[in-house]
Amino acid sequence: MKLTSSFVSLLLLAGAAQAADLKSGKAPAAAAPEAASEFPGGDIFGFTSATDVGNVGDKGLALENDGSYGRRDMRSRVLTQKLELSRTFAPNWAYAASLFGAWSSIKNNGDFNDRTAYNFDGISMEVRHRFIERSATNPFAFTFAIEPRWGRVDTVSGVNAASYGAEFKLQADRAVGEKLFWAVNANFGTGRSRDPLDRTWSNTSESVVSTALTYAVVDDKLFMGGEARWNQAWNKGFFGKLDGQALFVGPTIAYKASETVMLNAVFLPQVMGKARSVDGPLDIDNFERANFRLKLAIGF
Numbered sequence: 001m002k003l004t005s006s007f008v009s010l011l012l013l014a015g016a017a018q019a020a021d022l023k024s025g026k027a028p029a030a031a032a033p034e035a036a037s038e039f040p041g042g043d044i045f046g047f048t049s050a051t052d053v054g055n056v057g058d059k060g061l062a063l064e065n066d067g068s069y070g071r072r073d074m075r076s077r078v079l080t081q082k083l084e085l086s087r088t089f090a091p092n093w094a095y096a097a098s099l100f101g102a103w104s105s106i107k108n109n110g111d112f113n114d115r116t117a118y119n120f121d122g123i124s125m126e127v128r129h130r131f132i133e134r135s136a137t138n139p140f141a142f143t144f145a146i147e148p149r150w151g152r153v154d155t156v157s158g159v160n161a162a163s164y165g166a167e168f169k170l171q172a173d174r175a176v177g178e179k180l181f182w183a184v185n186a187n188f189g190t191g192r193s194r195d196p197l198d199r200t201w202s203n204t205s206e207s208v209v210s211t212a213l214t215y216a217v218v219d220d221k222l223f224m225g226g227e228a229r230w231n232q233a234w235n236k237g238f239f240g241k242l243d244g245q246a247l248f249v250g251p252t253i254a255y256k257a258s259e260t261v262m263l264n265a266v267f268l269p270q271v272m273g274k275a276r277s278v279d280g281p282l283d284i285d286n287f288e289r290a291n292f293r294l295k296l297a298i299g300f
């Protein structure tokens with residue numbers, strides 16, 4: 001009986017305290033919200049980009065080395081270099097200005113003489129906006145980017161051939177677990193270029209869907225995973241007829257040497273493809289047998 005009376009007294013005291021708080025305008029204390037799942041910054045994948053745009057005031061310098069080899073009816077090797085300077089100028093907004101260089105080597109081609117050359121290959125300007133942030137109730141983040149570009153070299157042959165275009169990029173990512181991270185990109189590039197042989201102008205476009213999964217082997221230091229890219233080449237500036245398509249699959253690795261230095265690499269051989277009106281299990285008319293990237297990014 002005494003225990004029951006004590007319990008009732010405690011309930012009455014708690015009710016009186018809550019009523020006093022409400023009378024004074026104070027709301028009962030709410031539980032602290034859960035934090036959003038952590039996602040590493042920087043390029044932890046390969047060709048597939050994460051949604052990270054950095055913090056306001058962050059600046060970065062990056063050197064991308066994109067290589068490829070293997071085309072039909074020739075021995076072809078290409079290396080495109082991109083030197084990028086970026087800055088986060090507002091919450092969830094960043095821009096980057098880039099210079100390009102192109103090295104190419106071709107042999108045994110019926111249209112061009114054997115040649116090896118390195119040339120300046122134009123400029124680009126990119127704007128990125130993360131329009132959906134990660135939260136405790138939403139594990140996904142989304143970023144949209146647009147990158148207009150002027151080029152002056154046909155990278156396959158190394159011959160001067162002007163081009164103008166833009167790439168539109170939609171990126172999403174999420175933390176699958178404490179050490180497992182996933183991203184997906186959908187890119188569409190459209191442009192107008194001059195043929196290096198007959199010097200006529202034409203419009204073409206390319207769509208790319210890629211996805212990547214990586215695992216933090218060493219916390220926030222070493223990441224290893226895999227990536228898949230599905231490329232489609234179109235004969236007009238906005239789709240049109242499909243000239244060819246190819247699927248690339250391969251491994252990725254990223255190493256964060258310090259808080260401001262990251263190195264990542266990817267190798268993607270073509271595992272399946274089809275060019276229009278051409279027999280064969282691969283499309284080596286519009287794409288290469290394999291692509292690779294080595295990127296060094298430095299923050300300051």
